[in-house]
Amino acid sequence: MNRSSKEVIQENRDYTLFSWSVQSTSNPIYMARSQGVWFWDGDGNRWLDFSSQLININVGHQHPRVLQAIKQQVDELCFAGPSFATEPRGLLGKKLSEVTGLAKSFFCLGGAEANENAMKMARLYTSRDKIITRYRSYHGATMGAMTASGDPRRWPVEPGIPGIVRAFDPYCYRCPFGKTPDSCQRECVSHIEEIIQMEGPHTIAAIMVEGITGSNGLLVPPDDYYPKLRALCDKYGILLITDEVMSGFGRTGRWLSTQHYGIQPDIVTSAKGLTSGYMPLGAVIVSQPIADFFENQMLWGGLTYSGHPVSCAAALANLSVYEEEHLFENTENQGRYLGERLEAMRKRYACVGDVRYIGLFSVLELVKDKASKEPLAPFNGTSPEMQKLAGFLRSKQIYAFSRFNMLWVCPPLVISREELRWGLDVIEEALALVDEALGVVGAAAD
Numbered sequence: 001m002n003r004s005s006k007e008v009i010q011e012n013r014d015y016t017l018f019s020w021s022v023q024s025t026s027n028p029i030y031m032a033r034s035q036g037v038w039f040w041d042g043d044g045n046r047w048l049d050f051s052s053q054l055i056n057i058n059v060g061h062q063h064p065r066v067l068q069a070i071k072q073q074v075d076e077l078c079f080a081g082p083s084f085a086t087e088p089r090g091l092l093g094k095k096l097s098e099v100t101g102l103a104k105s106f107f108c109l110g111g112a113e114a115n116e117n118a119m120k121m122a123r124l125y126t127s128r129d130k131i132i133t134r135y136r137s138y139h140g141a142t143m144g145a146m147t148a149s150g151d152p153r154r155w156p157v158e159p160g161i162p163g164i165v166r167a168f169d170p171y172c173y174r175c176p177f178g179k180t181p182d183s184c185q186r187e188c189v190s191h192i193e194e195i196i197q198m199e200g201p202h203t204i205a206a207i208m209v210e211g212i213t214g215s216n217g218l219l220v221p222p223d224d225y226y227p228k229l230r231a232l233c234d235k236y237g238i239l240l241i242t243d244e245v246m247s248g249f250g251r252t253g254r255w256l257s258t259q260h261y262g263i264q265p266d267i268v269t270s271a272k273g274l275t276s277g278y279m280p281l282g283a284v285i286v287s288q289p290i291a292d293f294f295e296n297q298m299l300w301g302g303l304t305y306s307g308h309p310v311s312c313a314a315a316l317a318n319l320s321v322y323e324e325e326h327l328f329e330n331t332e333n334q335g336r337y338l339g340e341r342l343e344a345m346r347k348r349y350a351c352v353g354d355v356r357y358i359g360l361f362s363v364l365e366l367v368k369d370k371a372s373k374e375p376l377a378p379f380n381g382t383s384p385e386m387q388k389l390a391g392f393l394r395s396k397q398i399y400a401f402s403r404f405n406m407l408w409v410c411p412p413l414v415i416s417r418e419e420l421r422w423g424l425d426v427i428e429e430a431l432a433l434v435d436e437a438l439g440v441v442g443a444a445a446d
């Protein structure tokens, strides 16, 4: 077709709407082709995808085995309605049961739909109404999932759906209870018990949390957080729903991030890394008791594209790439190096207040001052320094996600040491510029 970047971008801007943007300020990159951890823009520049697109293209761009599985499925059976049995649908359900230890999957098209259906199933199963979620969370942009989110993106849809009650997060760097590791009694869990008492335990269907909070700051809970939360749910007959849309399927080096904590949720929601984004797919994976319940009770829900054969075939191939190419091992191995580099940055640069990481899922939290922890940009806002950082990375063709005062490093799980090192070196250059802009070069001591 040989059209210029300018033409393609103009047409996109003239005839399509970009998400989460004031349209006149949207500034898309034209992605012309991609491979592995790289993509190329329309002018032939090569970019390092340090964000795995939207933290989803886990097996990297254009993986030949996933492409082949999609092509084969398209030729064989491109579509079957949701009431039909197909080979990829059954095989995928079985595989998800094996890797999660749960029983059955309901398929949808993405993360928001998975969370909508999970909340609905929890309400049907428990005959209770309320869902407890957390403030620093994102569960999707549809009405129910958006209300369930605590993130400021929910404000425009409020009052949203009824029955959502929010709790605080395991955010140790800025503990909402003013605790330090020495004085902490896991108030981030015990205050949820108080909320349960105040709301009425018999009214609460589920507690829904991101496995590891992603786009609200990569909050890695302490080791006993999940065992305590699980025990709390069991005490009151409340279901534990873990949203593994971002944190699941390899991102932390496990199938599910809660597998690091040795607990079993009642319902897991998944999307993103399930197909690495090659086809749209979400899943609600439920425990045996919940699956048994729906043997005799109506499952009030459905979608034209539930169990889409091409999406299921893409997922099956994608999951086999994780296993056969040992990508979880690579995630742990490169993740260790990533963690060491981030810790060194925290020590070296005055603007790095905290670093949080698990596997290839990581964030740098940036501050104006290490002692006061004043954020480099306000909550739900930006600042000249953050813009400078983002602009610098863009000028070096590093594609990385930044928001408020945070910068994420979440490359595809196929990344090599060389590629990771190169990207992190550029991030260090950007941090040095921020220190310079703040006039705090050399003031990094912890």
Ligand SMILES: Cc1ncc(COP(=O)(O)O)c(C=O)c1O
Pocket (backbone or CB within 6 Å): 054, 109, 110, 111, 112, 113, 115, 138, 139, 140, 141, 210, 214, 215, 243, 244, 245, 246, 247, 271, 272
């Ligand atoms: C934790 C989490 N849940 C749900 C969603 C929504 O997924 P989708 O955009 O596929 O609807 C996202 C998207 O970023 C997410 O990070």
